[in-house]
Every structure is written in C-alpha cells, then in structure tokens.
Amino acid sequence: MNLFKSFSQLRNLLKSIDIEAVSKLSQKVDLNQLMGVVSKMSEEDLGKMLKFMQAGSGKKKAPPVVNGDFYELASTLSPEEREIQLKVRDFMETEIRPIANYYWNNAQFPMHIIALMARLNICGLTYQGYGCAGRSALLEGFIAMEMARVDSSISTFFGVHSGLAMGSIYLCGSEEQKQQWLPVMQRMELIGAFGLTEPEVGSGAAGGLTTTCKKEGDEWVINGQKKWIGNATFSDITIIWARDLGDNQVKGFIVKKENPGFKAEKMEDKMALRTVQNALITLTDCRVPETDRLQNANSFKDTANVLRMTRAGVAWQAVGCGRGAYELALKYTMQRKQFGRPIAGFQLVQDLLVTMLGDLTAMQTMVYRLSQLQDAGDLADEHASLAKVFCTLRMRSIVDHARELFGGNGILLEYDIARFVADAEAIYSYEGTKEINSLIVGRAITGESAFV
Incomplete structure (x- = not known):
C-alpha cells in the first residue's frame, strides 16, 4: 500500500x-x-x-432482491407479454396474498375475485377467436406459475375454468357451441368445471368410465357419479364425460347447474387446496339435449387431447408452488436472526437454499421448453407427462426444504409455507399420478406398454 x-x-x-x-x-x-x-x-x-x-x-449493504428466476427466463418474453405477466403478479400480490390464508383456513372461495380476475383478460389465453387473445403457451405457463407462486388454489380454479372447461369446448365443441359458450366464459360471466374423475375411477379413466350415457330421441340420459370436481359447487356449467352404452365410447356433455338430475355436493375436510371447491357430483337420469353434447368428442382420445394441454399447465403450477416456497424461505432466512446474525449467513442454510434453487431452475427450464414444443405444435403426451413427473417431485423437495428452514414457524399458517407444503401434495397427485405419467413416458421410450 x-x-x-x-x-x-x-x-x-x-x-x-x-x-x-x-x-x-x-x-x-x-x-x-x-x-x-x-x-x-x-x-x-x-x-x-x-x-x-x-x-x-459506510452504509449497510442492501440484501439481494429475492427472485426465483435465477436464469432470468422472463426476460425472453416480449415487452407486451412481460407486461401481462407483471399485471398478473400485481393482482396476485395485492388481491390474493392478503386473503389467501383466511379463505384456505376456512375452506371457502373468495367469490368477489372473479370479477377482479376478469379484468385481467387472460382466460382462454392461447385460443384463437371467440374473444380469446391467441397468445403463446409460454406466456400461459408464466401466468400459471405467477398464480401458484402466491396461491395454488387460485391457480387451480383458473386452470379448471380456462384450461379444462373452456379447452374441452374449444377442442371438442362444434362451431355453434364455441360461439355460444367461449366468449361468455372468456369474460368469466359464466364459470366452468370439468367432470372426469369418479369415486372408483381416477387414473383408470381411459380404461372405462362407470358414468354412462344413453341416447333417447333428441336427448341423452346420464347416470353416475363424479368426484374431486373443482369449481363444481358454484360453476354454471360442468363438462361431464360418460361412456356411451350404445358404442362403448366416451362422450362429452355441457351440463348446466340447474339441469334436473344434476347434484353437486361440496367435499369437506381436505388437507390441501382448501380454497378450491371440489364436489361430488351425482347424475340421476340427468337429461341433456343433443345440442349440448360436445359434437367432436367421440372417444377418450378426444378427452386426452384436453388433458395433454392442461397437464403442461400443471407442470407450470408445480414450478410456481416451488418458486413461492423458495422465495418465502429465502426472505425468511435473511430476516430471521440466531446467534446474533441472519441465518442466511450460515453454511448449512445456504446449502439448502442452493439445492432448492437448483431444483427450481431445472424445473423452470424444463417447462419453458415444454411450452415451446406446445407452441410449435409438437407437444406429445410423453412430453407433458415427463414434466408433470419431474416438476412435481422437485416441487415436493423444495417445499420440504423450505419448511425445514422455517423451523417451528413452518407449521404456522401465518408464515404461509405450511399452506404451500399441503397444497403441493394435491398438485403431486392430480392430472395423473407419478406412476401413471411414468408409464406414459416409459411406453414412449421403450415401445412397450406396461399398463395393466
């Protein structure tokens, strides 16, 4: 010197x-x-x-900004897409985060947010026409992530309405049905639900539904039950999938909530996604006119087309849930002090945080490529299934590490992370279990089907 x-x-x-x-x-x-x-x-x-x-x-150095997008994938969005993404983030932070724990704890849905969400103009984002924006699947994925980053229940509500219900009509409906239903659903003036899973038929839906339909004149008579149907306690319409007694093929129907023979009962005592209103639906000689049968849904392959699209969205939800847990944990470790210093400065804490970030970044890059395949029209069942398997597994690991970093506070709802841990379990299971999705990928890479 x-x-x-x-x-x-x-x-x-x-x-x-x-x-x-x-x-x-x-x-x-x-x-x-x-x-x-x-x-x-x-x-x-x-x-x-x-x-x-x-x-x-000198002034105390400001801590780094808490940001789970370590590779800055959002920077690849166009300025207009980025604006939409940030608009959704602001909505989730200002309208949802302050009330998320209250409605989750009380197993209620905040009905007032539907009108607020409608102003975002994001329903049916990837669909062409009918009031929909015709945007990329990549942007749609980012939006699913932004929602699940704050509250997986709200992300699930939106995915059921915009993805499963609207998607069924968009992919399987006639032009007249699309014109009738999609514009009002895009504006969220009518809310949709999707009824495929049954009390005794979950992953085995492709092998045969127990809910049946039979044509009588210009009507169809539907009998059976559906279970775990999100939004169905208050939805205006529910897409019901049933096995035709005439040809043994799966058909789809638009069933109105006031339809005689249609009954939806709220499922109670859930430990996950408690804000989502799941229903047990009973159909007793439920008569639906031919005009409300999805005209282009003639087998389970048509149902699978809807599931393939939405399964990619669930992988993005897993990323959002994992990102929300990581960011909560990182922020907490910067603020929580032990032995006179923030615990973020301890080696074992940093090791866990880096492990979480590595998993999260791998998940993000996988679903990013998945959406690119979807936008290019090259998305296959095995692509969506692999993302669902990997991302939900890594999500589980991230929320587990996050809860660990919170210590005893991790089991208190006020710190949010307990809700993420519980909700991760539902995301891990729905849209096909790990085992079923693994068999879909296994069939693709070996050429051999291991399904029983």
Missing part, C-alpha cells in the same frame, strides 16, 4: 464524516494528538485502521 494513497483515503474518509459527529468526537479526543499518532503508523497498521473505519462508516 502506498502511504500517500493511505493518507489520501483517510482524508476523503474524514471529509465524509458528519461535521456534528466530528465536533462531538473532539470533545472526547485530542484530534491533533490523534493525527500525530496516525502519521507515525506503519502502512500495514494504517491499512487495517482504514478498513475498520470504512466498514463502520
């Missing part, structure tokens, strides 16, 4: 010191004597003193 440079640094440092503080110091210390001592110090001792003074006089 050059001695002249050291004195110059010292002079600049002293200039930066508040005059009032110098005045107070002079009352305690003979400053002339102090400078005499300083002038006789060695370069090494002077350097140590400068380092000490600079550390003490």
Whole structure:
C-alpha cells in the first residue's frame, strides 16, 4: 500500500464524516494528538485502521432482491407479454396474498375475485377467436406459475375454468357451441368445471368410465357419479364425460347447474387446496339435449387431447408452488436472526437454499421448453407427462426444504409455507399420478406398454 494513497483515503474518509459527529468526537479526543499518532503508523497498521473505519462508516449493504428466476427466463418474453405477466403478479400480490390464508383456513372461495380476475383478460389465453387473445403457451405457463407462486388454489380454479372447461369446448365443441359458450366464459360471466374423475375411477379413466350415457330421441340420459370436481359447487356449467352404452365410447356433455338430475355436493375436510371447491357430483337420469353434447368428442382420445394441454399447465403450477416456497424461505432466512446474525449467513442454510434453487431452475427450464414444443405444435403426451413427473417431485423437495428452514414457524399458517407444503401434495397427485405419467413416458421410450 502506498502511504500517500493511505493518507489520501483517510482524508476523503474524514471529509465524509458528519461535521456534528466530528465536533462531538473532539470533545472526547485530542484530534491533533490523534493525527500525530496516525502519521507515525506503519502502512500495514494504517491499512487495517482504514478498513475498520470504512466498514463502520459506510452504509449497510442492501440484501439481494429475492427472485426465483435465477436464469432470468422472463426476460425472453416480449415487452407486451412481460407486461401481462407483471399485471398478473400485481393482482396476485395485492388481491390474493392478503386473503389467501383466511379463505384456505376456512375452506371457502373468495367469490368477489372473479370479477377482479376478469379484468385481467387472460382466460382462454392461447385460443384463437371467440374473444380469446391467441397468445403463446409460454406466456400461459408464466401466468400459471405467477398464480401458484402466491396461491395454488387460485391457480387451480383458473386452470379448471380456462384450461379444462373452456379447452374441452374449444377442442371438442362444434362451431355453434364455441360461439355460444367461449366468449361468455372468456369474460368469466359464466364459470366452468370439468367432470372426469369418479369415486372408483381416477387414473383408470381411459380404461372405462362407470358414468354412462344413453341416447333417447333428441336427448341423452346420464347416470353416475363424479368426484374431486373443482369449481363444481358454484360453476354454471360442468363438462361431464360418460361412456356411451350404445358404442362403448366416451362422450362429452355441457351440463348446466340447474339441469334436473344434476347434484353437486361440496367435499369437506381436505388437507390441501382448501380454497378450491371440489364436489361430488351425482347424475340421476340427468337429461341433456343433443345440442349440448360436445359434437367432436367421440372417444377418450378426444378427452386426452384436453388433458395433454392442461397437464403442461400443471407442470407450470408445480414450478410456481416451488418458486413461492423458495422465495418465502429465502426472505425468511435473511430476516430471521440466531446467534446474533441472519441465518442466511450460515453454511448449512445456504446449502439448502442452493439445492432448492437448483431444483427450481431445472424445473423452470424444463417447462419453458415444454411450452415451446406446445407452441410449435409438437407437444406429445410423453412430453407433458415427463414434466408433470419431474416438476412435481422437485416441487415436493423444495417445499420440504423450505419448511425445514422455517423451523417451528413452518407449521404456522401465518408464515404461509405450511399452506404451500399441503397444497403441493394435491398438485403431486392430480392430472395423473407419478406412476401413471411414468408409464406414459416409459411406453414412449421403450415401445412397450406396461399398463395393466
């Protein structure tokens, strides 16, 4: 160190010191004597003193911004897409985060948010026409992530309405049906639900539904039950899938809530996605006109087309849930102090945080590519299934580590992370279990079907 440079640094440092503080110091210390001592110090001792003074006089360094998008994938969106993404984020932060725990804890749905969400104009985002924006699947994925980052229940509500219900009509409906239903659903003036899963038929839906339909004249008579049907306690229409007794093929129907023979009962005592209103639906000689049969749904392959599209969305939801948990944990470790310092400064804590971030970043890059395949028209069942398997597994790991970092506070709802841990279990299971999705991928890579 050059001695002249050291004195110059010292002079600049002293200039930066508040005059009032110098005045107070002079009352305690003979400053002339102090400078005499300083002038006789060695370069090494002077350097140590400068380092000490600079550390003490400088402003405290601001902590890094909490951001789970470590590879900055959002920066690849167009300015217009980025604006939509941030608009959804603002909605989730201002309208949903403050009320999320209350409605989750009380197993209620905040009906007032539907009108607020409608203003975002994001329903049926990837569909062409019918009031829909015709945007990319990539942007749709980012929106699913933004919602699940704050509340997976709201993301699920939206995915059922915009993805499963609207998607069934968009992919399987006639032009007349699309014109009748999609514009009002896009504006969220009518809310939709999707009825495929049954009390005794979940992953095995492709092998045969127990809910049946039979044509009588210009009507269809539907009998059976559906279970775990999100939104169905208050939805205006529910897409019901049933096995035709005539040809043994799966058909789809638009069933109105006021339709005689249609009954939806709220499922109680869930430990996950408690804000989502799941229903047990009973159809007893429920008569539906031919005009409300999805005209282009003639087998389970047509149903699978809807599921393929929405399964990609569930993978994005898993990313959102994992990201929300990671960001909560990172912020908490920066604020929580033990042994006189933030726990973020401890090695074992940083190791867990980096493990979580690695999983999250891998998930993000996978679903990013998945949406690129969807936008290119190259999305296959096995692509969506692999993303569902991997992302939900890694999501589970992330929320587990996050809860660990919260310590005992991790089981208190007020810290949010307990809700993420519980909701992750539902995301892990719906839209096909790990085992079923693994068999779909396994069939694709081996050429052999291991389904029983």
